Amino acid sequence: MTEPQSALLLRRQLAELNKNPVEGFSAGLIDDNDLYRWEVLIIGPPDTLFEGGVFKAHLTFPKDYPLRPPKMKFITEIWHPNVDKNGDVCISILHEPGEDKYGYEKPEERWLPIHTVETIMISVISMLADPNGDSPANVDAAKEWREDRHGEFKRKVARCVRKSQETAFE
Template sequence: MKWEISRLFCSENNSMKNPVEGFSAGLVDDDDIYIWEVLIIGPPDTLYEGGFFKAHLHFPKDYPLRPPKMKFVTEIWHPNIDKNGDVCISILHEPGDDKYGYEKASERWLPVHTVETILISVISMLADPNDESPANVDAAKEWRESFLSFKRKVAQCVRKSQEI
């Protein structure tokens, strides 16, 4: 089973041998390799620093041809995470051309992406939100127009995440 998981979800440089700081990931249930639980540690020098944010990755049966869906279980206030916790970033969008012309095909899902590259992108998104293409319009508006209020809401989420 471990070989299959490694083959399906890990890069050639197996994450177990070369762990990346800032997150941990594993199966929710050993009997289902398609649902992963991840813990993202708020990146240093960001508003999310010190937070422990839990999320789930749901892989489709035809992974890696199609991207997984990522949903935060821990409350998080961010322009690119909708109010239900669903993550909206380019590499998790279906492969191919964007019918709206906003994203290049090269920015969207490619079968070479791994759990590691997904989580590195999410950590980068936490540090640098894209308020031009928000999943949470209220958070994006607050990010632009009332940063102090945005910062307070993020601090509340960080505190809550530390209590869990």
């Protein structure tokens, strides 16, 4: 039986990331027999509140990848306006392709088949550094980020960073 295109593509992306690692994250399979479930470790970007954190997340790819985007979920606790309380990442490039029924995002900001694990991760790292408070997945975090960035928001993020360091390599 031949492998589906999506599996070939994912295998190639994984090999490429292993050969030429990208600063800020590492990626691998959760289970060697399942190319559709990846674990990524994201290093909190320097000069941000997340600096020093080691955040674990899972990427789950649909069988029709790259026509449709993967889902991304943080396993490590994280306090961020664009990550809901269950850890699900809400970022434009992971939204289904096409028109946004709410008219908030342009089609080119949403999922496009040219995206790779690398472009997704670079977008997520950028999101950590620069949250989008206009489209929050975690309304409480967004409110604190807007109103008390250097107080309560910073304290909660610092706690997540400390916790991530303790649990990073479990």
